[in-house]
Amino acid sequence: MKFGGTSVGNVDRIRNVARRCLATQAAGHDVVVIVSAMAGETNRLLGLAHEFGEIPDAREMDALAATGEQVTSALTAMAIHQLGGQARSLLGHQVRVVTDSAFTKARIRTIDGSRITEVNKQGAIAVVAGFQGVDDAGNITTLGRGGSDTSAVAIAAAIGADVCEIFTDVDGVYTTDPNVCPLARKINKISYEEMLELASLGAKVLQIRSVEIAMKYGVPVHVRSSFSDAEGTLVTSEDKLDRDMERLVVAGVAYDKNEAKVTLREVQDTPGVVARIFGALADKNISVDMIIQNVSSGAATDVTFTVAKADLPRAKALIAEIGPAVGMKDFVVDDSIVKVSIVGVGMRSHAGIAAKMFSLLAGEGINIQAISTSEIKVSCIVAAKYTELAVRALHTGFGLDRKDVHEEPAT
Amino acid sequence: MKFGGTSVGNVDRIRNVARRCLATQAAGHDVVVIVSAMAGETNRLLGLAHEFGEIPDAREMDALAATGEQVTSALTAMAIHQLGGQARSLLGHQVRVVTDSAFTKARIRTIDGSRITEVNKQGAIAVVAGFQGVDDAGNITTLGRGGSDTSAVAIAAAIGADVCEIFTDVDGVYTTDPNVCPLARKINKISYEEMLELASLGAKVLQIRSVEIAMKYGVPVHVRSSFSDAEGTLVTSEDKLDRDMERLVVAGVAYDKNEAKVTLREVQDTPGVVARIFGALADKNISVDMIIQNVSSGAATDVTFTVAKADLPRAKALIAEIGPAVGMKDFVVDDSIVKVSIVGVGMRSHAGIAAKMFSLLAGEGINIQAISTSEIKVSCIVAAKYTELAVRALHTGFGLDRKDVHEEPAT
Numbered sequence: 001m002k003f004g005g006t007s008v009g010n011v012d013r014i015r016n017v018a019r020r021c022l023a024t025q026a027a028g029h030d031v032v033v034i035v036s037a038m039a040g041e042t043n044r045l046l047g048l049a050h051e052f053g054e055i056p057d058a059r060e061m062d063a064l065a066a067t068g069e070q071v072t073s074a075l076t077a078m079a080i081h082q083l084g085g086q087a088r089s090l091l092g093h094q095v096r097v098v099t100d101s102a103f104t105k106a107r108i109r110t111i112d113g114s115r116i117t118e119v120n121k122q123g124a125i126a127v128v129a130g131f132q133g134v135d136d137a138g139n140i141t142t143l144g145r146g147g148s149d150t151s152a153v154a155i156a157a158a159i160g161a162d163v164c165e166i167f168t169d170v171d172g173v174y175t176t177d178p179n180v181c182p183l184a185r186k187i188n189k190i191s192y193e194e195m196l197e198l199a200s201l202g203a204k205v206l207q208i209r210s211v212e213i214a215m216k217y218g219v220p221v222h223v224r225s226s227f228s229d230a231e232g233t234l235v236t237s238e239d240k241l242d243r244d245m246e247r248l249v250v251a252g253v254a255y256d257k258n259e260a261k262v263t264l265r266e267v268q269d270t271p272g273v274v275a276r277i278f279g280a281l282a283d284k285n286i287s288v289d290m291i292i293q294n295v296s297s298g299a300a301t302d303v304t305f306t307v308a309k310a311d312l313p314r315a316k317a318l319i320a321e322i323g324p325a326v327g328m329k330d331f332v333v334d335d336s337i338v339k340v341s342i343v344g345v346g347m348r349s350h351a352g353i354a355a356k357m358f359s360l361l362a363g364e365g366i367n368i369q370a371i372s373t374s375e376i377k378v379s380c381i382v383a384a385k386y387t388e389l390a391v392r393a394l395h396t397g398f399g400l401d402r403k404d405v406h407e408e409p410a411t
Numbered sequence: 412m413k414f415g416g417t418s419v420g421n422v423d424r425i426r427n428v429a430r431r432c433l434a435t436q437a438a439g440h441d442v443v444v445i446v447s448a449m450a451g452e453t454n455r456l457l458g459l460a461h462e463f464g465e466i467p468d469a470r471e472m473d474a475l476a477a478t479g480e481q482v483t484s485a486l487t488a489m490a491i492h493q494l495g496g497q498a499r500s501l502l503g504h505q506v507r508v509v510t511d512s513a514f515t516k517a518r519i520r521t522i523d524g525s526r527i528t529e530v531n532k533q534g535a536i537a538v539v540a541g542f543q544g545v546d547d548a549g550n551i552t553t554l555g556r557g558g559s560d561t562s563a564v565a566i567a568a569a570i571g572a573d574v575c576e577i578f579t580d581v582d583g584v585y586t587t588d589p590n591v592c593p594l595a596r597k598i599n600k601i602s603y604e605e606m607l608e609l610a611s612l613g614a615k616v617l618q619i620r621s622v623e624i625a626m627k628y629g630v631p632v633h634v635r636s637s638f639s640d641a642e643g644t645l646v647t648s649e650d651k652l653d654r655d656m657e658r659l660v661v662a663g664v665a666y667d668k669n670e671a672k673v674t675l676r677e678v679q680d681t682p683g684v685v686a687r688i689f690g691a692l693a694d695k696n697i698s699v700d701m702i703i704q705n706v707s708s709g710a711a712t713d714v715t716f717t718v719a720k721a722d723l724p725r726a727k728a729l730i731a732e733i734g735p736a737v738g739m740k741d742f743v744v745d746d747s748i749v750k751v752s753i754v755g756v757g758m759r760s761h762a763g764i765a766a767k768m769f770s771l772l773a774g775e776g777i778n779i780q781a782i783s784t785s786e787i788k789v790s791c792i793v794a795a796k797y798t799e800l801a802v803r804a805l806h807t808g809f810g811l812d813r814k815d816v817h818e819e820p821a822t
Contacts, residue, residue: 011462045482051422052489060492063500064485067478071456074475078463081471089474093504094549138505 002034002130002152006169007226008072009039016226018079018087020167021125025085030120032159034130034152035076037068058103062132062142065104066092069129069148077127086124090115092132092140097151099133099141106133106141108150108213111158128155149210157217164214164221166206171225172232173198173205175400176253180391183401187251188231191238194251195221197343197377202256211235238345249346249353250398253391257384259289259306260335261369262315266300268327274303280322286311289339290372290381300327304370306381309335337369338387341379342394354378360397364389413445413541413563417580418637419483420450428637429490429498431578432536436496441531443570445541445563446487448479469514473543473553476515477503480540480559488538497535501526503543503551508562510544510552517544517552519561519624522569539566560621568628575625575632577617582636583643584609584616586811587664591802594812598662599642602649605662606632608754608788613667622646649756660757660764661809664802668795670700670717671746672780673726677711679738685714691733697722700750701783701792711738715781717792720746748780749798752790753805765789771808775800 001024003017017033025031037045045064049056073089080087095115099106119126130148133141143150149166156164171186173195178184190198192215199208205223214221214235224232267273274293281288292304307315312335319331340361347353354371357378361368366389370381382390395401412435414428428444436442456475460467484500491498506526510517530537541559544552554561560577567575582597584606589595601609603626610619616634625632625646635643678684685704692699703715718726723746730742751772758764765782768789772779777800781792793801806812 011459015463048422048482048486049489052426052486053493056489057492060485060488060500063502064482064489067481070478070481071459071475074471075459075463077471078460078467078475081468082464089471091474091551140502 001031001165001167002148003036003167003226004148004169005036005039005042007167008035008076011075013226014072014075014079015083017076017167018083018085020226021080021087022083022085025125029162032116032120032126032128032155032161033076034128034148034155035069035072036130036148037065038072041068041071059139062103062106063140065142066129066132066140069131073127073129077125080125080127086122087127088119088124089127089129090119091129093134093138095128095155097133097154099135099143101135101137101139101141103139103141105144106135108133108143108154111154113155113159116155116159143209146207149207150213153210153213153219153221156219157213161219164219166221166223167226168205168223169226170205171228171230172223173203173235173252175251176391176395177203177255180255180388181253181395183392183395185400185402187233189234189236189241190251191241191345192235193238193376194343194345195235197341197374198252198254201254201339201341201343201377201379202258203252203254206235241345248344248399249350250342250344250394250400251346252343253394253398253400254341254343255387255391256339256341257387258309259337259339259381260309260312260333261304261306261337261381262312262319263302263304263332263334264319264323264326264328265302265331266327266329267303269299269301273326276326277303277319277322278305280318281307281315284314284318286315286318290370290379292370300329306337306339306370336384337381338384338390339379339381340387340390340394341377342398343377345376347376347378356397357394360393361390364393366390366393412442412576412578413559414447414578414637415559415580416447416450416453418578419446419487422486424637425483425486425490426494428487428578429494429496431637432491432498433494433496436536440573443527443531443537443539443566443572444487445539445559445566446480446483447541447559448476449483452479452482470550473514473517474551476553477540477543477551480542484538484540488536491536491538497533498538499530499535500538500540501530502540504545504549506539506566508544508565510546510554512546512548512550512552514550514552516555517546519544519554519565522565524566524570527566527570557618560618561624564621564624564628564630564632567630568624572630575630577632577634578637579616579634580637581616582639582641583634584614584646584663586662587802587806588614588666591666591799592664592806594803594806596811596813598644600645600647600652601662602652602756603646604649604787605754605756606646608752608785609663609665612665612750612752612754612788612790613669614663614665617646652756659755659810660761661753661755661805661811662757663754664805664809664811665752665754666798666802667750667752668798669720670748670750670792671720671723671744672715672717672748672792673723673730674713674715674743674745675730675734675737675739676713676742677738677740678714680710680712684737687737688714688730688733689716691729692718692726695725695729697726697729701781701790703781711740717748717750717781747795748792749795749801750790750792751798751801751805752788753809754788756787758787758789767808768805771804772801775804777801777804
């Protein structure tokens with residue numbers, strides 16, 4: 001059972017978490033709880049750190065940030081005691097969650113589940129501080145923002161848990177963002193692959209790495225609300241989906257406004273030039289998402305690509321620097337774009353899904369600026385102003401709208 | 412170098428600590444800093460804990476409270492980095508400060524100094540989180556309030572430090588409380604034994620256990636101000652004092668208002684009765700300080716003793732319970748008393764010091780209600796209203812007044 005920062009945001013909510021853990025235990029389960037820092041605490045600590053420079057020492061950042069989860073784990077154990085239960089808090093170095101030494105973004109190497117199992121055997125609830133680990137030298141490390149999801153899934157894998165429940169402030173994974181599309185439905189079951197694509201495409205409900213680990217070790221992940229007992233969304237393997245494959249070729253529609261489009265005009269069309277441009281971007285750690293190169297009509301060609309908006313200033317500086325060497329005439333930036341995507345494992349066995357997407361967008365008069373596809377996903381770049389229109393058109397067109405609303409007579 | 416909560420109470424003060432550490436390093440020393448939680452932080456954490464019951468689980472209290480020092484140690488290391496220095500924070504379990512498992516009041520068993528020495532060898536300052544340790548099972552423990560002094564002295568002993576500097580918000584140990592006696596002087600050097608008596612008698616500048624450890628391992632302790640470069644007070648072995656023994660038989664005058672006096676009237680004067688009373692008090696963990704039994708004038712006698720005011724309610728309940736069995740007529744409590752004490756190793760070789768104390772008090776018309784002595788201390792219980800009068804009379808009478816003021820003509 002993993003509870004995020006909002007779910008442990010104050011003393012009453014921690015009490016609520018304790019109650020929920022005890023109810024699960026009373027139902028006959030061994031319970032391990034993974035907790036995040038109380039909402040606001042990590043930012044308070046980072047604020048203190050930034051008083052000592054823009055980029056404080058990464059090792060010390062981790063020693064500092066790890067206290068947030070340590071506080072919550074101790075308080076949660078106390079809350080369980082107060083309700084008459086047994087509990088023991090465990091920190092990253094006590095469990096042991098062994099990571100590499102990449103401070104502030106460490107990756108888990110091994111987890112020893114025996115200390116947790118031992119606590120459970122004594123009839124107690126193990127309350128594990130999420131987000132943190134320890135490297136081989138005994139230094140405290142953290143897994144980066146949202147790392148508590150990763151902790152939870154990795155610990156579930158290590159102890160062979162029946163399920164990893166991720167409690168959050170939404171009640172599950174939706175077919176698309178309900179704020180954009182009021183007809184969005186909660187998904188009952190979704191495959192790891194689809195969840196991974198949705199997480200990569202901007203759905204924030206689960207951290208990408210946690211889904212990767214769940215998929216690798218086959219951990220069923222149940223995403224559900226901290227504030228209700230309703231069933232949420234089960235993330236599981238494709239063969240366990242009991243989905244009506246006919247209707248649900250597409251599982252969800254995602255959108256991401258965090259990209260910008262860069263077009264280099266009249267670049268020299270000779271071998272090695274494109275490699276030079278993207279090599280230089282890679283050297284600066286600037287991730288390029290989509291690339292479009294038009295068919296050349298002579299000695300020069302236009303090259304278009306998209307990058308994260310956060311990387312745009314660095315990308316622009318780099319292009320300005322290397323542009324002359326590749327014969328570039330000039331370059332144009334467009335940050336009023338959105339990437340809309342459809343995701344679904346059913347695409348593998350259904351031809352024509354991409355074509356249907358293009359036609360649905362065309363039907364709304366939306367021009368497609370770039371396309372990328374994978375086995376279970378199609379993404380299109382369109383003008384940002386079409387975001388809501390495009391999402392709703394795809395959601396309805398692929399049969400994802402809520403039935404209860406959908407089938408009511410129009411009012 | 413140990414800095415208490417006030418000395419690291421905010422970001423600017425932490426910067427000041429970093430500056431001071433770097434200056435000491437620049438002067439050619441290997442530097443180890445022990446830090447407390449930022450002033451107010453421990454109380455904030457305890458406040459959170461008490462939301463989950465009056466007596467939260469002790470193990471979890473320690474996991475919680477230890478975060479206070481963890482935060483300060485990381486921030487102090489960052490501050491040193493920002494000023495261009497090298498530093499590494501070390502927690503109790505990283506150093507390893509191994510303690511017993513008496514959570515919230517653990518005692519240090521062993522300290523491995525090698526990790527600290529290693530940091531120093533790399534030219535870096537080791538920033539150790541005070542107050543905390545780890546037991547054999549890997550649980551986090553704390554040493555109790557003021558435990559950072561104990562951490563500092565014990566670590567100094569473990570690494571064979573030349574000196575343990577305790578930085579605090581006063582500039583040293585005084586001959587008596589300057590708030591009570593404006594003529595109090597800062598003591599340049601004081602022996603471990605004297606410091607131990609003064610600490611036991613209510614002087615709050617050093618924790619008793621830290622002085623015991625310093626004495627046991629011969630660690631020179633320099634108590635000084637965080638806010639000035641002035642020399643403070645060196646606590647050292649008796650043979651290193653270069654004191655004018657004639658003048659300074661008495662090193663300091665202490666007072667303690669935290670005791671109350673209990674008199675049991677007309678207790679049965681037969682063997683075993685007194686043992687029964689004090690045995691019962693000891694069983695309840697109530698420490699008795701002084702005991703006075705008057706010479707018996709028949710079958711009954713009065714028995715008087717002092718206890719800490721905090722223990723008084725429990726002591727009264729116990730006396731009421733066992734009183735009838737020892738034939739007690741009734742009992743009287745007086746909590747308007749003060750214990751004034753003189754301390755000095757010179758007493759060993761000077762007769763008549765106690766007599767001089769009694770005569771100084773008598774000269775002010777102060778009645779002595781009880782007396783206790785040790786080799787280097789004489790304590791008297793007097794009415795609380797005489798506190799200031801008694802302290803000043805003893806301070807002047809034993810030649811402790813500041814000369815600069817003392818020798819000025821009266822204005």
